Amino acid sequence: MEITIKEQDNKGFAMAREDGKRAGMMTYSVAGKDHIIIDHTEVNPEFKGKSVGKKMLYEIVAMAREKNIKITPLCPFANAMFKKSTDIQDVLKQS
Template sequence: MEILLKEESNKGFSIARENNKRAGMMSYSIAGDTLIIIDHTEVEQEFNGKGVGKQMLYKIVEMARDKNVKIIPLCPFAASMFKKLDDIKDVLK
């Protein structure tokens, strides 16, 4: 599984691909130099239950740590992951 980050003006995307096929996408809004808001997660049906959403979230968390950015998880999936996973709460706003 390959996870890529892409940013365009005030939006960012964590994109999961496997064998050149899109497995999922998590989007975030860039709300300033030190804040992003995760607003949407989607995983292609054939990749459900394979941890794709979690991998995309971890890629965004890694970027947030590198840039000293905090995250507000508005997306229900991301919000539930932040409640469950203690190892990513350091970037939570």
């Protein structure tokens, strides 16, 4: 599975593709030079159960670590993943 991250203006997304098909997308808003807000995750039904959402989230987390930015997960899926995955909580924005 290939995951690409693109950003334009104050929006960004991670897109997952497999065998030329779009498997899912996770979108975020840029809330400052060191802060993004993950606002939506969608996975195409035929890719359910393949950890597509988790893979996209981990790519965004890797990008956040590289750029030294923090993440606020407003999306219910991303929020749940941050709560149960201690290995990514270092990029979680504290309130």
